[in-house]
Every structure is written in C-alpha cells, then in structure tokens.
Amino acid sequence: MNYSRQREEVQEQLGFHHDHPSADVIYSELREKDPTISLATVYRNLKLLAQNGVIRRLTFVSGADRFEPNINPHYHFVCDCCGKVFDVPMQAAETLDEAASKYISGKITGHDLVFHGICDGCNDSCEYSA
Amino acid sequence: MNYSRQREEVQEQLGFHHDHPSADVIYSELREKDPTISLATVYRNLKLLAQNGVIRRLTFVSGADRFEPNINPHYHFVCDCCGKVFDVPMQAAETLDEAASKYISGKITGHDLVFHGICDGCNDSCEYSA
DNA sequence: TTATGTGCAAATCATTTGCAAGATC
DNA sequence: GATCTTGCAAATGATTTGCACATAA
Numbered sequence: 117m118n119y120s121r122q123r124e125e126v127q128e129q130l131g132f133h134h135d136h137p138s139a140d141v142i143y144s145e146l147r148e149k150d151p152t153i154s155l156a157t158v159y160r161n162l163k164l165l166a167q168n169g170v171i172r173r174l175t176f177v178s179g180a181d182r183f184e185p186n187i188n189p190h191y192h193f194v195c196d197c198c199g200k201v202f203d204v205p206m207q208a209a210e211t212l213d214e215a216a217s218k219y220i221s222g223k224i225t226g227h228d229l230v231f232h233g234i235c236d237g238c239n240d241s242c243e244y245s246a
Numbered sequence: 247m248n249y250s251r252q253r254e255e256v257q258e259q260l261g262f263h264h265d266h267p268s269a270d271v272i273y274s275e276l277r278e279k280d281p282t283i284s285l286a287t288v289y290r291n292l293k294l295l296a297q298n299g300v301i302r303r304l305t306f307v308s309g310a311d312r313f314e315p316n317i318n319p320h321y322h323f324v325c326d327c328c329g330k331v332f333d334v335p336m337q338a339a340e341t342l343d344e345a346a347s348k349y350i351s352g353k354i355t356g357h358d359l360v361f362h363g364i365c366d367g368c369n370d371s372c373e374y375s376a
Numbered sequence: 377t378t379a380t381g382t383g384c385a386a387a388t389c390a391t392t393t394g395c396a397a398g399a400t401c
Numbered sequence: 402g403a404t405c406t407t408g409c410a411a412a413t414g415a416t417t418t419g420c421a422c423a424t425a426a
Binding site: 127130131133134135136137138139140142162166169170171172173174176177179180181182183184185186187191192193195196200201202203204205206209212213215216218219220221222223224225226227228229230231232233234235236238 | 257260261263264265266267268269270272292296299300301302303304305306307309310311312313314315316317321322323325326330331332333334335336339342343345346348349350351352353354355356357358359360361362363364365366368
C-alpha cells in the first residue's frame with residue numbers, strides 16, 4: 117500500500133466521526149476540502165483500509181441481505197471465508213441487555229450476537245476477506 | 247395484510263431453508279414451481295413478512311454499509327427508529343466465544359454484539375421499522 | 377366495488393470496475 | 402520507468418417503485 121493523499125484524507129475524515137458514517141457521508145464531507153476527490157476513490161480507500169485492519173466496516177454479511185424463517189431469538193455464526201450463515205442454538209444471554217443499559221441512554225429491546233470465524237467446509241484454505 | 251398465494255409461497259420456500267438465503271435465491275427456487283412470480287413480488291413479500299415479524303431480515307443497518315475508525319473490539323447500539331449507531335463501551339464478554347464453540351463446528355475468531363432499541367432522540371415517537 | 381397484491385419495466389441506491397492519466401517509489 | 406492510485410464514466414448488483422391489470426375481502 118503506497119502512500120496517497122486521498123487515502124490519508126479518507127482515514128482522517130473518518131477519524132473525526134463517532135457516528136459510524138457511510139461512504140457517501142465521508143465523500144460529501146471531503147468534497148468540501150478537496151473538491152476533486154471522487155466517490156470511487158473514497159470507496160476504494162475505505163475498502164482497502166478495512167482490509168488492512170486500519171478501520172472497520174460494519175455489516176452483517178457482504179452482498180444481499182439474508183432472510184430466515186426462525187423468529188425465535190438466537191445467535192449466528194458467519195464464515196468470513198465463504199459467507200455462509202449458521203444458526204447457533206446456544207441459550208440467549210439475557211444479562212447482556214441489562215449490562216449494556218448502563219452505557220446506553222435509550223431503550224434496549226434486544227440484541228444480535230454474531231460469531232465470526234472459518235467454517236469446517238472452508239477449513240484453513242482461506243485468506244482473510246473483507 | 248390480505249391473503250396472497252405468492253406471499254404464502256415465499257414464506258413456505260423460506261421455511262425450507264436453514265441457510266439464511268437472499269431474496270434472489272428464494273426467487274430462483276420459486277420460479278421453478280411458479281414460473282410467473284416476479285422478483286419484485288418476492289422482495290415485497292419478504293419485506294412485508296419481516297415487518298410483520300413473521301420472518302427475520304438479517305442486516306446490520308439497512309442501506310449503505312457503515313465505517314468506523316475504532317478498531318478495538320467493542321459493541322454497538324443501533325436505533326431501530328433513526329438508524330443511528332452508537333458505540334457501547336462495555337467490556338467484551340470473552341466467555342461468549344467459548345460458550346458458542348460447543349455449538350459450532352468451525353473456528354471462532356470473535357463476535358459482534360449489536361444491541362437494538364430506540365435512542366433518546368427518537369424517544370417513543372417512532373413506529374416499528376424494517 | 378374498494379382496497380390490496382401482482383407482474384413487468386424502469387428507477388433508484390450502493391458499490392465496483394475499465395481505462396487513461398497522474399503520483400509514488 | 403515500473404507499479405500503484407486517481408478521476409471519470411460506465412457497469413454491476415441489490416432493492417424499490419409506478420402503473421395497469423388481477424385478486425381478495
């Protein structure tokens with residue numbers, strides 16, 4: 117990863133945020149300082165920075181949204197290699213909501229817990245993906 | 247919500263799955279049984295069923311992916327009304343990965359924990375959204 | 377017979393990619 | 402100078418919407 121002014125700007129601009137902005141927000145803000153930066157560059161650099169572990173992309177799985185018929189509260193395991201999603205039939209940790217409520221000034225209605233890792237099918241034959 | 251054959255088909259088809267399919271997968275499968283069903287109908291019904299709590303849509307927040315500069319493991323609170331994302335500075339529950347490993351035949355590298363609810367800004371003035 | 381749902385095509389978002397020109401090493 | 406990065410525009414992918422017709426209540 118060579119140096120680039122634009123990449124530095126993207127990283128710096130994201131650093132100003134505590135509110136988890138989208139690529140488009142970063143782009144609009146940067147346009148004011150650097151009127152020639154392009155949206156593609158912002159996307160490219162956010163992706164690159166996330167792949168290098170410098171920033172974090174928040175998403176459930178990449179690509180299309182997934183659906184499930186089971187509406188009972190339960191947890192999930194996502195394979196970071198193939199993207200498969202598995203149910204985790206462990207008992208819900210009821211105490212988590214209460215523990216979190218001390219840090220949140222709002223009403224908590226529940227939580228989602230998603231484990232990440234590499235599934236058996238993918239084994240070790242898998243580089244780290246976004 | 248009136249009855250519709252297509253909606254019933256969508257719900258039934260999703261019910262066959264244990265693997266959290268995307269809208270497009272459901273559509274392709276249904277096309278074989280019902281060659282005239284449209285993708286828009288599948289999307290409309292998945293959305294409607296999820297809004298009515300009959301099925302579940304798995305997503306972090308709807309719309310564009312979000313990014314954050316803080317790569318230290320930490321949890322999040324998502325307001326289901328306005329979509330805002332807040333950091334939750336509570337201590338990570340290390341024991342969760344171990345507890346989950348009993349149910350997963352794969353390698354767990356970590357987890358994401360996302361609390362849902364209504365933030366102070368939105369208060370109660372907010373209907374349930376997708 | 378009114379409200380609701382469907383199929384199709386077009387529209388809208390989110391994100392990526394090809395390519396020629398510019399920056400970095 | 403070889404390689405990496407950019408900007409632009411076009412391409413792709415995911416999802417929604419307008420509209421005329423069909424179906425349910």
